[in-house]
Amino acid sequence: MKKLTLTGKSIEEILTIFEENMGIKNGEYDYLVIDKGSSGFFGFLARDAVIEITIKKEYYERRLQEFLKNVIKYFDDRIEISVFSKNNRVFIAKIQGEGIGKIIGKHGKGLGALQHIATIFLNRLSDIKITVIIDAGDYREKRKELIRKIVGSAVEKIRNGAKRIELDPMFSFERRLVHEFLKKYPDVVSHSEGVEPYRYVVIERRHLNDNIKTRKSRAYNNR
Template sequence: MKKLTITGKSVEEIITLFEESYGIKNGEYDFEIIDKGSAGFLGMFSRDAVVEITIKKEYYERRLEEFLTNICKYFDKHIFVSVYAKNAKTFLAKIEGDGIGKIIGKHGKGLGALQHIATIFLNRLSDTKVTIIIDAGDYRERRKELIKNIVENALKRVEREGKVALDPMFSFERKLVHEFLKNHPHVVSYSVGIEPYRYVVIERRRNGDSFKTRKHRTYHHR
């Protein structure tokens, strides 16, 4: 996840200072001694120790879980948060409890805002760009069914009107729309606008509208 090369008077000093400055726990990092260092002879020709430290995913899982828990407790003290890394760049967070409705907010706006600030938080800790996906009470799964219904109704309108613009959606919702529409070759879809007002446009495929043209229109599928 993140590698650091640290120098110091000794390996022990490097590890101690590293643990204190990062608030990291045993098992959340690996280290390799590059150079043990040397005190030299009579204080001459001394050499610093060099250690390469790799911060593991467990550290980021814990930090993200703590971050989300601290926020969620202001909504309800009985909310439970669990986090695990799907891979090195994607973290999934699950929020459960009676008060999750307050976190989700109207049309999922609260959940989207929480995911946004959680992504900023974790990216500041990592040296690679990471993605955070948060679900609360299976909201995303329920939203997936709703998006499917929205797409089916939009397709009927496209048949009559030729072109339909959907309401603004979160990134994961727009991706669902595009995924659903892959099974409908007679239409093309593309995203328009700037967050948080970005929305999907669905229109009837024109004569001679090739896959290349469709790909050009849909390269902003987020």
């Protein structure tokens, strides 16, 4: 995770100031002493202490949970939030409660917006790219099954003569699911068009003269 190199009169002073400035708690970071420092001889040849601090995932989990609580309380302060990380780059938040429908919004737009601002918030605290995934009442799993059905229906239309099917605009994770599901249908190809938040997937019949270059180009757009 994020690493910082800090200097000060002593290791204790560095850690105290660091905790206060970052709002970080003991156990949410590790540190390595680079130089213990020295008071010198009668003030001469004095040397600052130097340590390298590594901020741990526990800090980001706590900050993400606090951020989400502050936002969600305006919808329903009884909603429960749990946060965990798969690794140092992907953080997952699960929210449960009777009021989650207000958060999910129509077609999941509210949930997508919350995830977007949560991702921005957490990335401002880190020096590596972090992905935030928010699931409300297993909405994503239900949405996944719906997308699977949408893909099956679109492929059926292509096989019945349609040359091109344009799906409704989707979030990036939903478009990835579409492209993934379509891999089992060798007679169709897909790519994404448009600009966020109106980017959508296009499904077409695969032609025999589709060459490798064309497929690579489409693969680049499968986002």
